[in-house]
Amino acid sequence: MSISLVLLPLAVAAVAAAHGVTSRSEQEGRIVCEVQTRMRDENLLAAALHDTAAVVAVAPDSITADWAGVRARFQRDEAGIWSAHFTGDIDEPRAVEVVRAVDVAYGRQVQRAVLERLRQQAPAAGLRLESEQVTEDDAVRLVFAVQGARS
Incomplete structure (x- = not known):
C-alpha cells in the first residue's frame, strides 16, 4: 500500500481552517492525507525519527525512515x-499515528x-542556573x- 501525508505547519493549518486530518485519493489511487504538525527543522526531524526507533537516512532533499515493514520518505x-x-x-490510520508519534x-x-x-547563553546574559x-x-x-x- 502507498500513502502520502502532507505535514502542515500548525500556523498554516490554522489559517487554512484545517482541523485534524483530511484525506483524498489521487488519480493513481494513492491516499493523500493532510496532518497538522510543527515540524520545520530537518535536523530535529531526523533526531525525532531516531527517537521513534526508525533507521534514518538523510539526503540533501529528503529524509528516509525505516521501521519494521514500513518506509517513509x-x-x-x-x-x-x-x-x-x-x-x-x-x-x-497507522500512517497518521506514526506522524503524530514523530x-x-x-x-x-x-x-x-x-x-x-x-x-549556553545564560552566562553571557549575566545569569547562573540555580536549579x-x-x-x-x-x-x-x-x-x-x-x-x-x-540569593
Whole structure:
C-alpha cells in the first residue's frame, strides 16, 4: 500500500481552517492525507525519527525512515512544508499515528534544543542556573539567578 501525508505547519493549518486530518485519493489511487504538525527543522526531524526507533537516512532533499515493514520518505516543498510518503505494510490510520508519534518526539527535540541554548547563553546574559526541575508532564522549570545579586 502507498500513502502520502502532507505535514502542515500548525500556523498554516490554522489559517487554512484545517482541523485534524483530511484525506483524498489521487488519480493513481494513492491516499493523500493532510496532518497538522510543527515540524520545520530537518535536523530535529531526523533526531525525532531516531527517537521513534526508525533507521534514518538523510539526503540533501529528503529524509528516509525505516521501521519494521514500513518506509517513509519525507520531502519539503518550496514553501517549506514537509510531506511523507509511506510504503509497505501500512494503512491511513497507522500512517497518521506514526506522524503524530514523530511530532511528539519532534516536540521533545525542540525542547532539548531550547534548553541547551538557554544553558549556553545564560552566562553571557549575566545569569547562573540555580536549579532545574522536570515535572510529571515533562515540562522543564529552570531557575536562574542574576550573577552578582545576592540569593
